[in-house]
Structures are given as C-alpha cells and as structure tokens.
Amino acid sequence: MYDSGKVIIGIAVFLAFVMFPFYINIGVVVEKPEPCLDTPVIQALEIKECVKPAHIMRATHIALLDNWKDLASRYGERLFVTEDKREFDISLQMTCMHCHSNYERFCMECHAFVAIDVGCWECHVVPEKETMR
C-alpha cells in the first residue's frame, strides 16, 4: 500500500473530527427539561388540565397550533371545544399564553433543550418580555 502512514493519520484525524460531538459530551449530565406549571392562572384552575391531555399536548402542540392558526385566520373559527366540553377562544396569545404566562420557564424550558427557535415570536407577543424568542 502506498503512503499507508499518511492515510492512517488522515483516517484518525477524520474520525477524531467526526466523533467530536460524542467525546465532548462524555460525562456531561443534561437535565431533563421540567416545564413549570406554576402560574397564577393555572394555580386558580379547578381542573388542572390543558386543552388536550398533557401527553398529547407534549407530542402534538405543534400540529394543534398550526390547526388553530388556520382555523382563526383562514376560516374565522374562534371557538375550540375540548373533549370534556370546556370552551376556549382560539388564540395563541390570549389562550395558551394566558395559562402558560411563564414563557421562559415553560415553552423555553423544552425548546432550549431541543435547540429550536420558534419563529412565532417575531410577531406574536410573549407576556411581559415582548421581543424575547
């Protein structure tokens, strides 16, 4: 084999580079996100439940928001009835963020963990901190 020394060094450097994310994180303990439900509105709720069961919300709040966006802005529907017949106004700012007014300790807690940047706050207003994303 020609230049086996160089090739092997090359492969070693390549592997070191590609595996960088793995060994840089060895031993680092990443805490599970703990979205905080401690807001005045949720405290005052009789039934401490979201607009859908929590495990469904966790997995599909993205699709729900997408659907709400279309319902409100294209079809003019503003009433959302949950399966147990509670009624909500279809609105990101006035409904979701009314209960989850602790944006940073709730939505951001998870979103920072999965490193996503939700573009909605370019326009939608976050309670208190208006331009925070």
Added chain:
Amino acid sequence: MISRRQFLKIAGISAACGIGMAATSSFIKAGASRSDDTRDRLIAKRWGMFIDTRKIDENDRERIINACHSIHNVPNFDNPRHAVKWIWTEEFIRAFPEQRGEFIAEKLIQKPILVLCNNCSNPPCVRVCPTQATFKRERDGLVLMDFHRCFGCRYCMAGCPYGARSFNFWDPKPYIEEINPEFPTRMMGVVEKCSFCYQRIDRGIIPACVEVSNGAMVVGDLSDPGSEIRILLREHITIRRRPELGTEPNVFYKI
C-alpha cells in the same frame, strides 16, 4: 421470482397509496375540528360599510384612526414614505379623482376623507397574490390576510388601486407606541392592511372604527335588503372609490 419491473410497479403503487392516504388523513384531521358553532359571531353574506363624511370632523378622524392603529399594533415609522396605514385620510380629490368636474365645490377639493380597504367584491389583490396569503373569505366576502403566508412580494400593493396596503420596510416593533398584548405585531418584510376587524367580527364585536365613530360609520350585510346599511343606502346618495375599475368596492361614502 419477481422481476425488477414488477417490483418497481408494486413499489410505485404502494408509495402512491401511502401518499394518498397520508394526504387524506391529514385533510380529515384538519377538517374534523372545524365546528359549525356560529354562536358569538356577527354574520353577513357580504359585509359593507357606510361612511357619512358630513358627520366626521377632525377630532373624530383622529380618534377613529387611533382606535384602529392602537389595537392592531400598527407601527408609526418616521419616514412618511414607509408609513403603515390601515385607515387614514386622503384629500377628497385624490380619493375620488373621477369627481373632478369643472365647477366642483371648492370646499370639497381638499376635504379629508377617511379611507380604508374597500373589501372589494372583485379584489385585484387576491388575484395577484402568489401564495393565497390574501384571500376572499367565502362565508362573508371579507378580503383578508393570512399573515403567516405573506412573504412580502408586494404584488398586492401594485394590484390595489386604493393604496390600502403597506409594507414593513423595517422591524415594526420599536415603532409601536404601546403594544396591545391581545393582537400580534408583524415583522419586517410582510404586507399588512385593514382586516375589517375580522378578529372582532368573529367574536361578535363590531369593527373598532365603527365603534368609536358615533354613528358616522355603519357596517352591515349588503345582501340583506332589510339591513340597516341597505336602508341607509336607499335613503342617501352615496359614491364609491374608483368604481370604473370594476373592483366593486363595498365601502360607500355619503359626501
């Protein structure tokens, strides 16, 4: 043994079925949560507006514009060429250029007239929008914007003969005096316009400008011969902006 050709056929057919099923099921899902619950809503087949310009003075104009612009988080850019306007004033002769007759009453020429999106029955902005961000709502004829789809090509601004559309050349947030937390702002690079307060209409409240106009502005259903607006239109002589263009505007002015 299955030939390569057969394999491709089967694979192709199953892929097509899969895509078809995925498409249908997402359609059903989206459709399923649409309720036909119309309670709390203001209902019309064709919304229209009547504006009595004689009943509106300078203070009224300011109050009306403020009411609209403050609840909708309309920015106040320094450069007048970049101004964002949902409802604003235009000199009579610019609002109604075809009225320029030889002996037109002089006091009329510069009279400020409140103008807004005309909610045309034949809206050119809808025709030119490449993403259907601007659309005509079938239910009640409102010409609306889905801000989530607008990518700022500004064809609608070229299409609208009334100048009812504005573009956000900058991030509007620093230019909003006080942000209304109940309504979203916009971002740099999207177009915006008067929405006929559809977010209020869909919750059973009349548009903000009408609410503060002390009766000078009236909205109603043009398709209902017994509605208040139709009675007003029967009793008064009214004009519309640029009717010769065939856009069929739905805002009527008593001069």
